[in-house]
Amino acid sequence: MTGMPTSGMNVLALAGGVGGAKLADGLAHLLGERLTVAGNTGDDFEHLGFSISPDLDTVMYTLAGIANPELGWGIAGETWSFMEQVERLGGPVWFRLGDRDIATHALRTSRLRSGESLTAVTADLCRALGISARVVPMTDDRVRTMLETEDGPLAFQDYFVRLKCAVAVRSILFEGAEQANPNPALMAMRGEAAPQAIVICPSNPYLSIDPILAVPGLRDFIRETPAPVVAVSPIVAGAAIKGPAAKLMAELGHTVSAATVAEHYRGLVDALLIDEADAPLAEDIERMGMKPVVASTVMRSRADRITLAGLCLKVAQDLA
Amino acid sequence: MTGMPTSGMNVLALAGGVGGAKLADGLAHLLGERLTVAGNTGDDFEHLGFSISPDLDTVMYTLAGIANPELGWGIAGETWSFMEQVERLGGPVWFRLGDRDIATHALRTSRLRSGESLTAVTADLCRALGISARVVPMTDDRVRTMLETEDGPLAFQDYFVRLKCAVAVRSILFEGAEQANPNPALMAMRGEAAPQAIVICPSNPYLSIDPILAVPGLRDFIRETPAPVVAVSPIVAGAAIKGPAAKLMAELGHTVSAATVAEHYRGLVDALLIDEADAPLAEDIERMGMKPVVASTVMRSRADRITLAGLCLKVAQDLA
Numbered sequence: 001m002t003g004m005p006t007s008g009m010n011v012l013a014l015a016g017g018v019g020g021a022k023l024a025d026g027l028a029h030l031l032g033e034r035l036t037v038a039g040n041t042g043d044d045f046e047h048l049g050f051s052i053s054p055d056l057d058t059v060m061y062t063l064a065g066i067a068n069p070e071l072g073w074g075i076a077g078e079t080w081s082f083m084e085q086v087e088r089l090g091g092p093v094w095f096r097l098g099d100r101d102i103a104t105h106a107l108r109t110s111r112l113r114s115g116e117s118l119t120a121v122t123a124d125l126c127r128a129l130g131i132s133a134r135v136v137p138m139t140d141d142r143v144r145t146m147l148e149t150e151d152g153p154l155a156f157q158d159y160f161v162r163l164k165c166a167v168a169v170r171s172i173l174f175e176g177a178e179q180a181n182p183n184p185a186l187m188a189m190r191g192e193a194a195p196q197a198i199v200i201c202p203s204n205p206y207l208s209i210d211p212i213l214a215v216p217g218l219r220d221f222i223r224e225t226p227a228p229v230v231a232v233s234p235i236v237a238g239a240a241i242k243g244p245a246a247k248l249m250a251e252l253g254h255t256v257s258a259a260t261v262a263e264h265y266r267g268l269v270d271a272l273l274i275d276e277a278d279a280p281l282a283e284d285i286e287r288m289g290m291k292p293v294v295a296s297t298v299m300r301s302r303a304d305r306i307t308l309a310g311l312c313l314k315v316a317q318d319l320a
Numbered sequence: 321m322t323g324m325p326t327s328g329m330n331v332l333a334l335a336g337g338v339g340g341a342k343l344a345d346g347l348a349h350l351l352g353e354r355l356t357v358a359g360n361t362g363d364d365f366e367h368l369g370f371s372i373s374p375d376l377d378t379v380m381y382t383l384a385g386i387a388n389p390e391l392g393w394g395i396a397g398e399t400w401s402f403m404e405q406v407e408r409l410g411g412p413v414w415f416r417l418g419d420r421d422i423a424t425h426a427l428r429t430s431r432l433r434s435g436e437s438l439t440a441v442t443a444d445l446c447r448a449l450g451i452s453a454r455v456v457p458m459t460d461d462r463v464r465t466m467l468e469t470e471d472g473p474l475a476f477q478d479y480f481v482r483l484k485c486a487v488a489v490r491s492i493l494f495e496g497a498e499q500a501n502p503n504p505a506l507m508a509m510r511g512e513a514a515p516q517a518i519v520i521c522p523s524n525p526y527l528s529i530d531p532i533l534a535v536p537g538l539r540d541f542i543r544e545t546p547a548p549v550v551a552v553s554p555i556v557a558g559a560a561i562k563g564p565a566a567k568l569m570a571e572l573g574h575t576v577s578a579a580t581v582a583e584h585y586r587g588l589v590d591a592l593l594i595d596e597a598d599a600p601l602a603e604d605i606e607r608m609g610m611k612p613v614v615a616s617t618v619m620r621s622r623a624d625r626i627t628l629a630g631l632c633l634k635v636a637q638d639l640a
Contacts, residue, residue: 049369049430079401085423089448099419103405106422110369128409 009034009313012186012195014222016040016208017055018072018242019234020201021062022299026309027199028063028133029302035133036195037063038186038218040203041118042138042145042174042211043156047095048086050105051112054157055208056122056137057104064129068098072242075100094162119183134185138212141180145211146173156207165244168251172206177214182221190221197316198222199309200231202297204245205264206252213268223268228319230312231269232297233258237277241298259284266290271315273297273308291319329354329633332506332515334542336360336528337375338392338562339554340521341382342619346629347519348383348453349622355453356515357383358506358538360523361438362458362465362494362531363476367415368406370425371432374477375528376442376457377424384449388418392562395420414482439503454505458532461500465531466493476527485564488571492526497534502541510541517636518542519629520551522617524565525584526572533588543588548639550632551589552617553578557597561618579604586610591635593617593628611639 015024015037024037039056061067061075068074078098087093104125111121117140126135145156149167159165189195203209213219222229235258240246246256254260258274262285271291274281282292293315299305335344335357344357359376381387381395388394398418407413424445431441437460446455465476469487479485509515523529533539542549555578560566566576574580578594582605591611594601595618602612613635619625
């Protein structure tokens with residue numbers, strides 16, 4: 001991105017899984033170690049004895065360039081001997097763990113169990129994978145996204161993976177969030193290490209960004225920061241690029257629209273990037289007190305990620 | 321083994337890893353569910369967050385016909401993606417875990433952590449692998465084989481795998497053995513379910529059989545049982561077929577000989593099978609109060625395992 005005026009810019013990005021990770025990858029390309037990615041740990045869970053952090057891992061694998069492009073999760077060139085044997089042994093197979101992926105989970109699990117923090121483990125994993133951006137969990141404490149559904153309460157992965165989101169959600173709860181301490185590395189960014197921009201990546205607002213904002217201190221940090229806050233809508237032309245954001249939006253009683261994303265982030269975000277397909281919504285969004293920016297937001301290639309990241313930074317700089 | 325008079329015979333076998341597992345496999349072929357294998361858990365350990373039971377697993381994989389013939393441990397047709405990724409992530413690689421093998425460790429670890437016993441987990445794993453013999457750990461309590469070496473104390477796997485036995489051992493300790501409860505399934509065999517024979521497989525006497533005998537009650541059970549006790553020497557022609565038995569024997573100040581095995585099992589064993597190469601030792605062994613049986617004891621094929629197992633049972637029946 002020649003000519004992109006990003007030198008010296010420190011940026012904080014909030015990201016969930018796939019879509020968020022793609023924009024984070026574009027930002028990481030432009031900013032390197034000047035990028036901090038706050039990752040969602042609300043969908044972390046324990047399975048087969050492993051402590052699994054799906055969203056952090058997707059960010060990590062994407063930034064390391066080893067993400068599995070076919071699956072949208074896990075590692076490229078994965079093998080599946082472990083799962084085959086688990087099945088043979090009569091173990092649970094609804095949540096698939098690749099052989100390479102398990103290296104992450106095993107190292108993390110054993111270190112967490114010995115008392116290390118998720119932040120420290122994630123930093124070391126990122127270093128080993130050659131990632132220069134800083135990837136930090138929103139908190140080192142336990143937060144669990146729970147869904148109140150038509151069939152009763154469900155843990156996130158039960159809803160998301162086991163049931164493939166095929167139940168209607170009535171409300172969402174971030175268990176443990178109220179008691180959680182925000183990641184000190186994030187809170188330290190309120191002071192002299194303050195970012196020049198905050199980017200809310202095109203992740204699910206309800207399941208990926210809200211858990212981050214539910215950790216005490218983080219929403220206020222973003223609301224009160226003097227830095228411009230730029231979000232990218234994960235809803236394009238009334239649909240989600242990936243995942244249950246649109247379905248959830250409807251179930252929660254909202255119109256499936258980038259305007260609903262704007263409404264959701266009202267008071268927090270200074271500019272919202274919406275897709276060209278949603279250009280007619282620009283006026284509505286402007287009325288909500290944020291700057292609408294119409295762009296091509298669907299990231300099909302690595303170049304798309306970098307272009308969109310560059311635009312986010314430019315929008316932030318124009319707002320500053 | 322046509323004509324082998326084993327019907328109705330219940331047998332208890334004591335076995336460590338490779339050599340012991342091979343004879344256990346021969347016995348299992350002849351006896352099916354009438355065989356109980358008491359496995360050594362002294363070399364169990366925790367690694368990368370997994371609870372690993374190397375000897376139990378070798379017995380289990382061997383009886384299931386899925387043992388890796390090249391390595392002498394692990395599963396045949398194994399893949400190694402996990403280890404490759406652990407290495408990439410800078411994790412420890414001195415103890416190699418195959419992708420399929422990890423299914424065993426993960427299922428065991430998560431179930432142990434939820435409060436289930438190693439006995440229950442092992443039984444379910446065996447069932448899933450189609451094993452009809454009963455494989456039971458010597459105890460469900462924690463026993464850890466420790467080696468006092470010229471370089472100080474070492475945990476078993478540090479000595480055996482990491483250092484490849486390349487330090488001299490002065491003494492061996494079974495940490496926790498005194499406080500351990502013998503497996504109730506084994507102690508129950510003192511009563512009406514009493515075996516008609518006990519077979520001590522050709523495993524390392526110091527590292528595989530002694531830990532089993534160190535669990536309170538088990539040595540007395542074997543010493544006091546009315547059933548004949550038949551052992552097979554793991555030392556053939558002054559050398560061990562596999563593993564550090566011979567090296568250890570010398571370091572502990574003994575002649576490396578099947579006669580030393582006889583001396584070690586004196587008072588416990590009624591008959592000792594020694595290899596044809598050791599036929600000249602028969603008289604010495606007889607003088608120690610046990611019956612020497614000269615046979616071809618090296619198991620190169622599955623047929624060899626079955627033949628040797630059949631001979632053990634015949635020797636026991638002749639002694640009864």
